[in-house]
Amino acid sequence: MAEGHTLPEFRLLPMKAPDIEMTRAEGGIIYLTPRQAPGDRPKTIPHCLDERALAHPDRPFLRERDPETGVWQTLTYGEAKAITDSLAQAFLDLGAGPDAPVMILSGNSTRAAMVMLAAQKAGAPAAPISVPYSLMSTDHEKLRHCFNAVQPAIIFAEQLAPFRKAIDALGNTGFKVVAADTGGDNTVLAYDALAATAPTGAVADAMARLDDDTVGKYLFTSGSTGLPKPVPTTQGAMCAMIAGQEGLRDDSRDPEHDPDHVVNMLDWLPWNHISGSNVNFNGAIWNGATFWIDDGKPTAALFQKTIDNIRDCSPSSFGTAPIALAMLADAMESDDVLLEAFFRNMRSIGYGGATLSDDLYDRLQSLAIRATGRRIPIITMYGATETQGITVVHWEAERVGLIGLPLPGMTLKLVPNGTKLEVRVKGPSVMPGYLDSPEKNTEVFDDEGYYCLGDAVTFVDEDRPEHGLVFDGRVGEDFKLSSGTWVSVGTLRPDFVSACSPLVFDAVIAGQDKDFASAMVWPAQAAVEQHVKAAGGDVARALDTLTDEIARKAAAFNASETGSSRRIRRLLVLSEPPSIDAGEITDKGYVNQRLVIDRRATSVASLYANPPGEGVVSL
Known part of the structure; x- marks a missing residue:
């Protein structure tokens, strides 16, 4: 947006203004505590569902497209209560309980939601597992690790066929398999039959035993620093998440607040992570919202589905990764119908997983102004599975x-x-500790009981802490050049990737003890496809052209930087995608910088060879 012009006002966020207490201690330690108290919260998440069902039984709770017809199917809050009561009874009959979880292998769906909530009603932890561990892995090592960690009594998969190989890899250890589509396998229990089970008083008894210490879910860490670690996620922790947000709520601040307006949430984020599962999904139940399950994803092949869903839903809130917001901005800039549908009910845009670039922020605000005459709040939440x-x-x-x-x-x-x-945190939403990992728990909590995240932050203005904090990278990812100059990977990497957008999917930064920093980058799939098409199918020529274009963007980035720690002197475009089996990338797209550097030591060596190795571009 052009400088020197008065920008339109924001649509107001119905939230309280920052009010933070900062205390300094010996050794330069700083404590930050909000002065606002936590707000209201439910007793547990299953109790919250039942309360919403009692208050508005006919309100749509979940909407999901029929995979065959594409027609939206709706499940009301009242129907959800009835189904979860029936499934909870069936799960109790099958032996599920506090020490016998229900593992979910398939992705977000209405049925997966019912299984997740029914398990909690029965007092059995739900354990949603990253879908790539079953469908993309070649060795199923991470899936077996997760299975062995929690020893589920029941495993759910929406359709049996795609998950058959993964389930077989777990061996025959007595667990029951439940599927909506059993593929004719009579050893597999049919979801519909279990959902028709008549509930008894055992379900009410199980719910009466739920309290803050009850483990509602086992969520696994992304595995970016080894095998995924099981995090017991208690009902108290999930409800504290709601209470924290309620403590900041101030509906009176929004002149357009309508207490009878039903919030529409469109979301694709997987339920095996906190953002999709405990922030968005649980938050939708608390707010009595209608949760539209987005069958699209921020990929070239699937994002059109998200665009189609936005047209139908006109969401009240929308949160996703910056790469998806960039794809959405591209589409809205040339489609006024989509633009109007997106901003019609929009209250705020959320992002996470990576830094939003200034350029993309400006584009989104320009679109908001075009659609509504106002700017839109663009916000983010920071956290971890733990x-x-x-x-x-x-x-x-x-x-x-x-x-x-x-x-x-x-x-x-x-x-x-x-x-x-370095960031450490204490509070009611922090885990009690990893499951059966006393030694690891000793490592991750300090002597005051604060959980150590391994991340770093900096103040916008240390004299005015109410202006907030800025993410400053992972403490363990930074390195020194041979000159002794520190390279802050956490800030350089996203800035460099942003500068090379939309040609680059991600990058890693190399250069420890070397004279200069270098980058290994993965080209964006959409960019590869466009260049191959332009080259008439000649892949080699297309990749050469794409590499040249990435190099020009990298050179332009260098020209805007003044210090050696911020300049990329050599560049290598990688042809092998990051490996999920090797832990180079997680299912939510986080690239493990250190592991990639170690695993691709030969490529790193080629960056610093004299002369440089094949494919290395000097900038």
Whole structure:
């Protein structure tokens, strides 16, 4: 947006203004605690569902496209209560309980939602597992690891056929398999039959035993630093997440607030992670929202589905990865119908998983102004599987890169670590510890009981902490050049990828103890396809042209930087995609910088060879 012009006002966020207490301690340690108290919360998530069903039984709860007809199918809150009561009884009959979880292998669906909630009603932890562990892995090592960690009594898969190989890899250890489509296998229990089970008083008894210490889910870490670790996610932790957000709520601040307006949420984020499962899905139940299950994803092949769903849904809130917001901006800039549908009910846009670039922020605000005459709040929440949400941007921020301030009930401890401030956190949404991992738990909690995330932050203005915090990378990813100059990978990497957008999917930065920093990049699939098409199918020529274009963008990035720690001197475009089996990338798209560097040591060596290795571009 052009400078020197008065920008339109934001649509107001119905949230309280920042009010933070900062305390300094010996050794440069800083404690940050919000002055707002946590707000209302349900007793447990299953109790919340039943309360919403009682209050508005006919309100749509879940909407999902029929995979064959494409028609939206609707499940009401009342229907969801009845189904989860029946499934909970069936799960109890099959032996599910506190020490016998229900594992979910397939992705987001109405039935998966019912299984997840019914397991919790029965007092059995739900264990949703990353779908790629079953469908993309060649060795199923991570799936077997997750299975062995929690020892489920029941395994659910929407359709049996795609998951047959993965289930067989687990061996025959007495668990029951449930599927909506059994493929004619009479050893597999049919979901519809279980959902027709007549509930008894045993379900009410099980729910009466639920409390804050009850494990509602086992969520597994992404496996970016080894095999996924099982995190017991208690009902208290999930409800504390709701209470923290409620403590910031201020509906009176929004002149357009309508208490009778039903919130429409369109979301694709997988339920095996906190954002999709505990922030968005649980939040939808708490708010009595209608949750539209997005069958699209931010990929060239699937994003059109998200666009089609936006046209139908006109969501009230929308959160996704920056790459998806970039694809959405591309589409809306040339489609006024989509633009109007997206912003018709939109209250705020959320992003996570990576930093939003200034350019994309400006494009989204220009689109919001075009559609509504106002700017739209663009916010983010920061957290981890072990902690739920920790911080949130709860004001109309004029800049990107913020992670906000701690939620009510949470305290941040910022500890000097080299040139950075390392983040530690304590609060009711933090896990009690990894399952059966006493040694690991000793490592990740400090002597005051704060969980150590391994991330770093910096203040926008340390003298005015209410302006918020900015993510400053992973403490363990930074390195020194031979000159002794530190390279901040956490800031350089996203800035470099943004500068090479939309040609680059992601990158890793190399150069420890070397004279200069280098980058290995993965080209974006859409960019590869476009260049191959332009080259008449000549893949080699297309990749050469694409590499040249990436190099030009990289050179332009260097020209805007002044220090050696911010310049990329050599570049290598990788042909082999990041491996999920090897842990180079997680299912939510996080690339493990250190592991990639170690695993691709030969490629790194070619960057620093003299002369440079094949395919290396000097900038």
